[in-house]
Amino acid sequence: MSHSNDTAADLRILPLDAWHRAQGARMVPFAGYSMPVQYEGILAEHQWTRTHAGLFDVSHMGQLVFSGDDVAEALEALLPGDIRGLKPGRMRYSLLLDDKGGILDDLIVTNTGDALAMVVNGAMVEADVAHIRAHLPASVVLHHITDHALLALQGPSSAQVLEAIGLSGPGQLGFMEWGRFEWHGASLGVSRSGYTGEDGFEISVPHAILAELVDVLAAHDEVHPIGLGARDSLRLEAGLPLYGHDLTSKIEPVEAGLGFAVARRRREQGGFPGHGRIAAVLEQGPACRRVGLLVEGRLAAREGAVVLAGDTPIGTVTSGGFAPTLGRPIAMAYVDAAHAALDTPLSIDLRGRRLAATVTTLPFVPHRYHRKGAA
Template identity: 60%
Template sequence: MRDDEDDTGEAAVETATLPLDAWHRAKGARMVEFAGYWMPIQYEGIMAEHQWTRANAGLFDVSHMGQLILSGEGVAEALETLVPGDISALKPGRMRYSLLLAEDGGILDDLMITGGDHELYMVVNGAVKWDDIAHLREHLPDAIGLNHMDEQALLALQGPKAAAALERLVPGVGALVFMQAGGFDWNGVPLGISRSGYTGEDGFEISVPAAHVGALADALCAMEEVKPIGLGARDSLRLEAGLPLYGHDLDPATDPVEGDLGFAISKRRREEGGFPGAARILGHLADGAPRKRVGLLVDGKLPVREGAKLFDGETEIGVATSGGFAPSVGAPIAMGYVPTGLSAPGTAIAAEVRGKRVPCTVAAMPFVPHKYVRKQGA
C-alpha cells in the first residue's frame, strides 16, 4: 500500500487548512476535521463562547465556505432555472437566501445570493461546495462565467456589539441593514461586507483577501468586546435560532416545503414555476407536505442528538436531525422531521435516547428571538 492510500487502496484525501490555521492554534483552539478542513471547535469552552456571542461579539472563521461569482448577461435568469427565488429582481447590494435544487426538487444546498451589476456573489456550504460548482458548471449556459474566489477568506462577526466594533475599523459599515451588502476599504484592503450571519444575532460576514485575514482578525480581537469563537458555539447558536444545517437538517431527500423553507420560494416563482421539482414543491405548498421540520423542547436534561428516533406513542414517526443543550434556553432542544399532522406547536411526542423514551414537545422556532437590524418599516 502506498503512503497516499488508505486501507481500501483508494487515494487518501488530505484534510485542508484554512488561511488562519496557525492563528487558531496560537489562540489555543482545539481543532477538528469539518467539511474537509481543520477547524477550531472551541477555544475556552462552548458554553462560554456561546454566551459571549449572545452578549458581546464573537469572531468566527468561516473560510471553508465557498465564495463564488457568477457573471454574464442574463446571469440572474440563468440561475433561476436552478433555484426557486426571484433572482432577477435582486438589486445590487441586496441579498437573498435560496436553495440549489435537484431535478426532483430535493435540496442540494442552501446558499446566500447577493445582487450586482451583471454578476451575482454566492456563498455556499463548505461540505458541498465542489459538488455545487460542478452542478452549476453543468447546468448553466457556457456564456455564464463562474469564478471560485479561493484566495478570499471569510469571517463572521456576530453579536449585539458587532456593529460598534466593526464600525471602529470600517467607518460606514453600520449603515448596512439585514441582508444588505457593500464594498468597503480597510487600510487599503478591499472588503466585501454583508449584514448577515448564522447565529440569530445582529452581525456581519466579511470577505477579505486571505493574505490580510490574519491582520484583520488581530485588529478585531484587539477590541475588548470581541473574542474568537469555535464551531461548537456556532452550532448551538444556530440551533437556538432555528436555522438548519445542510447535510443534517436538509439534504437531497428533502424539499423546501418539508424543510419549512417555503419563504424561499418567491411569489412570482410560485405563479410561474420553471425551477427544478416545481410540480412536487408547488403541490406541497398547495396541499401540504407529508412531513415537516420542527423544533423540539426536551423534557429533562438528557440531550436528544442527531439520529434519535421520534415516536408518537409506540409508533415511530420521524428522526431528530440536530440537537443539544441550548445555553440561552437552559435546556436541551432539537430539530427533526415529523408528519405534518403532528407538527403543530404543543404536540407531545417522544425521542428515543439510549433505549429510553424522553418526552418532547413540538415548539415554534426560533427558540431564541432573532435580533436582526432591519430597514425601518420592513
Template identity: 60%
Template sequence: MSDDQDSAEPQTLPLDAWHRAQGARMVPFAGYWMPIQYEGIVAEHEWTRTHAGLFDVSHMGQLLVSGEGAAEALEALLPGDILSLKPGRIRYSLLLDENGGILDDLMVTNVTPEGGTPTYYVVVNGATKWDDIAHLREHLPDEITLTHLEDQALLAVQGPEAANALRRVFRDAMGDLKFMQGTSFHFGEIKLGIGRSGYTGEDGFELSIPAEHAETIAGRLCAEIEIKPIGLGARDSLRLEAGLPLYGHDLSPETDPVSAGLGFAIGKRRRTEGGFPGAERILGLIESGTETKRVGLTLEGRLPAREGALVYAGHEEVGRVTSGGFAPTLGHPIAMAYVARAHAAEGTELEIEVRGKRLPARVAQMPFVPHRYYRGN
C-alpha cells in the same frame, strides 16, 4: 468532487496558525482543520449572545456568477426571485435537483457594479462546495462565467455588539447596512466585501477578505473589547437555538423546501411562473401539504437528543431527529426533527428515544431564541 476531498488529511484555512496561537482546539470538518472551541463552547455561546464573536467560515465556497443573463441563468437552478434582487441586496436561496430535492442552501448577493455586467456573489456550504461548483458548471449556460474565489477568506462577526465594534474599526467605510444588505470598501489597501447577515440569529456581518490579509483583519477585530474568536461548537448551538437548518443534517437531497419549512425561499413570482428544478412537485406540495414537517422540540432535564434519535407518539414511530443539543440560553435540551404532519402542531406531546429510554418532548415554535436581526430603526 475534488482530489483534495478524497485525501485523508484535511486542508488548512488561511487562519490555521492564528487559531492555534489563540489556543483553539482544532478538528476535521468539511475537509478542513477547523477550530471547534477556544475557552469552551458554553462560554463562547454566551459571549456571542451578549457581546460579539468572530467565526472563521473560510471553508465555505465563495463564487461569482457573471454575464448578461446571469439572473435568468440562476433562476433556472434556484427557486428564488433573483431578477428583482437589487444591487447591494442579499437573498437566501436553495440549489435544487430535478426532483426539487435540496442540494445546498446558499446566499446570493447582487454585486453588479453601476453600469457594469450583471454579477452575483454566491456563498455555498463548505462540505458541498465542490459538488455545487460542478453542478453549476454543468448547468449554467456557456456565456455565463463562474469564478471560484479560492483566495478569499470569510469571517463572520456575530452578536449584539458587532455593529459598534466594526464601526469603530472601519469607521464610516461600511455605511449603514441593514439585514440582508451588502457593500464593498477599502480598509487601507485591503478591499473587503461585507454583508449584514449570518447564521446565529444575532445581528452580525460576514466579511470576505483576501486570504493574505485575513490574519491582519482577524487580529484587528479581536483587539476590540467586544470581540472574541468563537469555534464551531458554539456556532452550532447558536444556529440550533435560532431554528436555522444545517445542510447535511436538517437538509439533504431527500428533503424538499416545503417539508423543511423553507417556503419563504420560493419567490412569489416563481410560485406563479415555475421554471426552477422540481417546480411541479414543489408547487404541488405547497398546495396539498407535505407528509412530514421540520419542527422544533423541547426536552426537559439535561440529556440531549442527537441526530438520528427516533420520535414516537405512543407506540408509533412518527419521526427522526436531525439536529439536537443543549441550549445554553434556555437551560435545557432542544432538537429539530422531521415528524408526521398529524403530530407537528405546536404543543404536541411526543417522546424521543435516547440511550434506550423514552424522553418526553414537546413540539415548540422556532426560533427557540428570537432572532435579533437589524432591519433599521
C-alpha cells in the same frame, strides 16, 4: 454537531490555521478542513456571542461569482428564488434543487452591482460548482474565489467594533444588505448577515490583509474568537437548518419550512428544478414538517433518534443539543404532519430511554437581526 470522517492527511488548512492554534483552539475535521471547534469552551463562547461580539472563521465556505449575459435568468433555472428582482446591494437566501425538488444545498445570493455572488456550504463546494457549471449557459462564467477568506463577526457589539477599527460603512447596512468598503488599502465585501440569530456581519477578506484584520479585531475588548461548537449551538437556538443534517436531497423546501425561498412569481411561472412536485406540496401540504422540540430533563437528543407519538414512530431528530440561553435540551426533527401542531406532546427514543418532548415554534430564541425601520 457531527464532524466529517476525513483523515488528518486529507484535511485542508485554513489560511488562519496558525493563528487559531496560537489562540489555543482545539482543531477538529469539519467539511474537509481542520477547523477550530472551541477556544475557551463552548458555553462561554456561546454566551459571549449573545452579549458581545464573536469572531468566527468561516473560510471553508465557498465564495462564487457569476458574470455574463442573462446571469440572473441562468441562476433562476437552478434556484427557486426571484433572482431577477434582486436589487444591487441586496441578498437572498435560496436553495439549489435537484430535478425532484430535493435540496442539494442552501445558499445566499448577493447582487454586487456588477455581478451575482453566492456563498455555499463548505462541505458542498465541489459538488455545487460541478452541478452549477454543468447547467450554466456558455454566456455565464462561474469564478470560484480562492484568494479571499470569510470571517463572521456576530453579536450585539459587532457594528460598534467595526466602527472602532475604522470600518464605519457596514453599520449603515440593514439585515441581508451588502456593500464594498475600503480598509487599509484593501477592498472588503461586507454583508449584514450570519448564522447565529444575532446581529452581525460576514466579511470577505483578501488574504493579503487577513492577518492584520484578524489581529485588529481580536485586540478589541468586545471580541473573542469563537469555534464551531458555539456556532452550532447558536444556530440551533436560532432554528436555522444545517445542510447534511436538517436539509438533504431527500427533503423538499416546504416540509423543511423553507417555502418562503420559493418566490411567488416562481411558484406561478415555474422554470426551476422540481417545480411540479413543489407546486403540488404547496397546494396539498407536506406529509411531514420540520419542527422544534423542547426536551424534558437534562439529556440531549441527538441526530438520528426516533420521535414517537405514544409507541408509534412518527419522525426523526436531525439536530439536537443543549441550549445555553434556555438552560435545557432542544432539538429539530421531521415529524408526520399530523403530529406537527404546536404543543403536541411526543417522546424521543434515546438508546431505549424515553425523553418527553413538546412541539414548539422556531426559532427557539428570537432572532435579533438589524432590520431597517424596525423598532
